[in-house]
Amino acid sequence: MSAARRLRVGVIGAGAMGASHARTLANAVASAEVVALYDRDTQRAAAVAAEVGARVADSPEALIDAVDAVVVVSPDFTHVDLVLACLAAGKHVLCEKPLAENAADAHRVVEAEVALGRQLVQVGFNRRFDPGFVELKASVTAGELGDVRLVHGIHRNASNATSTDDATLVTGSMIHELDTFRWLLDGEIVAIRVESPVVDGFRDPQVATLWTDQGQMLTAEVFVNAAYGYDVRVEVVGTGGSAMLEPRTPVVRRTAGQSRSSIGSDFVEHFLESYRIELAQWTEASLAGRVVGATAWDGFMANLVAGHGVDALRSGERRTIDVPQRPALYATPPTHAG
Structure with a gap:
């Protein structure tokens, strides 16, 4: 072309x-x-x-x-x-x-x-293209944080019309974190446990604990009806330091003895x-x-982990994920023209 x-x-x-x-x-x-x-x-x-x-x-x-x-x-x-x-x-x-x-x-x-x-x-x-997430990954890849031991992710919506039950909260919302963590760390998630403080009805929020093939522990809190706004944060903790992606607060107001900033509720605008x-x-x-x-392989792996996450939430048990062999097609970027 x-x-x-x-x-x-x-x-x-x-x-x-x-x-x-x-x-x-x-x-x-x-x-x-x-x-x-x-x-x-x-x-x-x-x-x-x-x-x-x-x-x-x-x-x-x-x-x-x-x-x-x-x-x-x-x-x-x-x-x-x-x-x-x-x-x-x-x-x-x-x-x-x-x-x-x-x-x-x-x-x-x-x-x-x-x-x-x-x-x-x-x-x-889309988080793979967000300037803040890209900078965070660069810190991890460059070794600035030493050996990564922990990653903490927070994902909150004011409300959500698509993740409306226990399963879709994992497969439709938490799936962002499942891909982001694999991408940030260049590793695979090999086990997952998902819990919620809600016993009856829609179990929102949920907190996932995950383990990687590199021995790291990760947490993902997803709360799709947090009411106050759209809020995405990530912290990576290593042996040499930590790096945190903070919420976007371009204007902070200090009036009447208070410091405050606005929090949006539209995820499309947030990540525009x-x-x-x-x-x-x-x-x-x-x-x-x-x-x-x-890639399609990344999409499949996110679905695979999410499926085990739904099972873990229902069973109350940690689930081990057998990571399948990656096809050769996804080992290197394609070089042919379309």
């Missing part, structure tokens, strides 16, 4: 995040052109399409056929079939997390990509810059026939 060519993108899903991705691609990614949208709600699709100068596709299949690459931002249960359709058509695809609702379905994507012999799938774990970077890098990589960010 010519470096000057613009990637013709189709977006499947025109909800809050789908609309945001479409606008970002249209307005902030010079190498992308949004040409088609699809949503089961045709009025919603038409409204977003009009904003970005795209047309409304009659079906996901028609959209996939009409574009160079696809962004999947539809409900979780649709992800696998849509990604497999993109692979069958040989199209690059950015699929919002999670890749699937369970590890078995996620592995179908891995198998399809391995059979194809090339990587086309990127999973939308990371989404822009993610979409821009995905576009450039797709034009070059490469994949950046989380």
Whole structure:
């Protein structure tokens, strides 16, 4: 593909995040052109399409056929079939997390990509592109903290309309931490325990304790109805120091004997810059026939750990995770052009 060519993108899903991705691609990614949208709600699709100068596709299949690459931002249960359709058509695809609702379905994507012999799938774990998280990982990778012993993650939402039961809190929200920890440490999670102070009803919040193949212990607190706002923090503790990703508080007010700052409640707004970077890098990589960010294998591994986490919460026991062998396709970045 010519470096000057613009990637013709189709977006499947025109909800809050789908609309945001479409606008970002249209307005902030010079190498992308949004040409088609699809949503089961045709009025919603038409409204977003009009904003970005795209047309409304009659079906996901028609959209996939009409574009160079696809962004999947539809409900979780649709992800696998849509990604497999993109692979069958040989199209690059950015699929919002999670890749699937369970590890078995996620592995179908891995198998399809391995059979194809090339990587086309990127999973939308956007924290890998967030400047703060990137700086935190750089500190870990450079050895500035010594040998990492502990990682603590906090993930709180004011409210959440998708993680609404014990299982989806793990598979839909905590799954961010499960990918982030693997990426930060360049390691694998080999055991998990998940607990909650709530006994009856929706067990929110939940706290996971995890162990890695490098002997580290990690904790992930996820509270999707914390009421006060959207709050994501991570601390990495090593033998030579610690590094903490703090909440964003650009303005701190000190009045009437009090110090205060604002906390937002919109996760899309909170990570807007990371989404822009993610979409821009995905576009450039797709034009070059490469994949950046989380691969289909990473998506599968996050689903695998999440599944054990759901089982651990239900059983009250620590669960050991047998990490499967990574296929050769994911050992090194692809070098072929698309």
